[in-house]
Amino acid sequence: MIAVLDYGIGNLRSAEKALLAVGAQARLVSNPDEAVNAEALVLPGVGSFGACADALRNSGLHHVVYDAIEKEKPLLGICVGFQMLFSESEESPGIPGLSVLEGAILAMSPGKRLPQMQWNKLKLSDRPGSVMFREISDEDLWFYFVHSYAAYPIGFLENPVVVATCEYGEEVVAAVERGPLWATQFHPEKSGVMGLTLLRQFVGFVAGHNKGL
Amino acid sequence: MGRVVKGINFVSLKDAGDPVELSEAYERQGADELIFLDITASSGERDILIDVVRKAADTVFIPLTVGGGIRSVKDAEKLLRAGADKVAVNSAAIADPTLISDIAYKFGNQCVVVAIDVSKKLDQAGEVIFEVYTHGGRHGTGQDVRQWATKAQELGAGELLITSMDKDGTKDGYDLELLSLIHEITNLPVIASGGAGKLEHMLEAVQTAHADALLAASIFHFGEISIKEVKDYLTANGLSVRPIPV
Numbered sequence: 474m475i476a477v478l479d480y481g482i483g484n485l486r487s488a489e490k491a492l493l494a495v496g497a498q499a500r501l502v503s504n505p506d507e508a509v510n511a512e513a514l515v516l517p518g519v520g521s522f523g524a525c526a527d528a529l530r531n532s533g534l535h536h537v538v539y540d541a542i543e544k545e546k547p548l549l550g551i552c553v554g555f556q557m558l559f560s561e562s563e564e565s566p567g568i569p570g571l572s573v574l575e576g577a578i579l580a581m582s583p584g585k586r587l588p589q590m591q592w593n594k595l596k597l598s599d600r601p602g603s604v605m606f607r608e609i610s611d612e613d614l615w616f617y618f619v620h621s622y623a624a625y626p627i628g629f630l631e632n633p634v635v636v637a638t639c640e641y642g643e644e645v646v647a648a649v650e651r652g653p654l655w656a657t658q659f660h661p662e663k664s665g666v667m668g669l670t671l672l673r674q675f676v677g678f679v680a681g682h683n684k685g686l
Numbered sequence: 687m688g689r690v691v692k693g694i695n696f697v698s699l700k701d702a703g704d705p706v707e708l709s710e711a712y713e714r715q716g717a718d719e720l721i722f723l724d725i726t727a728s729s730g731e732r733d734i735l736i737d738v739v740r741k742a743a744d745t746v747f748i749p750l751t752v753g754g755g756i757r758s759v760k761d762a763e764k765l766l767r768a769g770a771d772k773v774a775v776n777s778a779a780i781a782d783p784t785l786i787s788d789i790a791y792k793f794g795n796q797c798v799v800v801a802i803d804v805s806k807k808l809d810q811a812g813e814v815i816f817e818v819y820t821h822g823g824r825h826g827t828g829q830d831v832r833q834w835a836t837k838a839q840e841l842g843a844g845e846l847l848i849t850s851m852d853k854d855g856t857k858d859g860y861d862l863e864l865l866s867l868i869h870e871i872t873n874l875p876v877i878a879s880g881g882a883g884k885l886e887h888m889l890e891a892v893q894t895a896h897a898d899a900l901l902a903a904s905i906f907h908f909g910e911i912s913i914k915e916v917k918d919y920l921t922a923n924g925l926s927v928r929p930i931p932v
Contacts, residue, residue, distance in 0.1 A: 486743060486767070486768070486769045487743055487747070487769055487771070490743060490744050490745075490747075490769070491747050494745070494747065519793070519794060519796070519797070520792075520793055520794035521794060586873050586874065586875055586898070587873075588795070588796050588844065590796060590844065590845065590875055591875075591898070591899075592718055592928040594926075594928075612929065613929070613931055615928040615929070617718075617748070617749060619796045620796075660749075662747060663747060663748060663749050663771060664747070664748075665713060665747055665748050665931060666747075666931040667931055668747060669747060
């Protein structure tokens, strides 16, 4: 079972439904004792960084995320769920992130309208080991973004976890991948056929990963 | 079950089909986003809308905005929980503008679309104003759109859906003057609505009036122009448009 962590914010239903649509056994889970037994986690998030990070801690589900990282269980972070994997955000000073990835979330200054609320085309970084986008051809790499803050991993685009970027007045980190840890600034569950293709890839990865364990 | 309808200048409604089936078809055809506007929006019919949103969200995986009759944060929350990504507020926000800030505070600016219905008028001094209307175009507020759009932005709107009532359903082009005006006075993404009839209209709304997104209903519902034709045309004219996945 893939647990979509339900810590009481926003529209989590679409993440669950999109996973079901690609054949996964997925469920919204709010109880940490139940989530800890899942074979993989999806950490969604919409709204502000601080509101999400506080709600996640209050739910106790942050322990489940740490447990998954430690046990190298597959985890997919989406949007603010992606941002919370870093240590902090300029959006909500004083409210720590999960510090699973090194770096911070900073306000974007693209010289363009914010939020970036649109479909945008990804550029893949040269990461031969990355599997996230393996089934999607370059011209189809369009995904839906909604954000005003962006991730700046240590070393920025040189950081090996960065597997895709997009252009929005500046180069924006669109996806990271570190073994079983996947996370996207964009919303695969709202990115039509290609979003579903990415989710199917994740579900396949989860199945393969568990066999290998 | 609710139906999809489309009118001209906000009246003369024609039936256009089942909303969930149409949503699925539009996603397949390459639509980038969908907007449901409940034009009846009486409280007795709210549950129908929520049911439609829930069913659409089960099978449609592109952004979904829902509006019509949202009067409270609770109304917004029900729709977001049913699977809407954004809610569009209109009349109730004009009656009580804190509705915008309250929804934005709870769910983020990105999910608050402020829908504004506008008609061009001469005021008593003979000056051109773009008057804001509420209640599906039935009540003039006397307020100019410049004032209201600026205020909506200050209160935390994430996006503006600007509908020209004069152009709605006429198919003679978006109101470029209105759209340009909104682009100049706000920093918000603007969805152009009302008047799309030809491919050229779509291009000029972006190139001349700086619209960030294009909404069309009649031409798609009644099969006059396909989404593919629009995307091919805009791409051929140098705009960056998401291709239709095969």
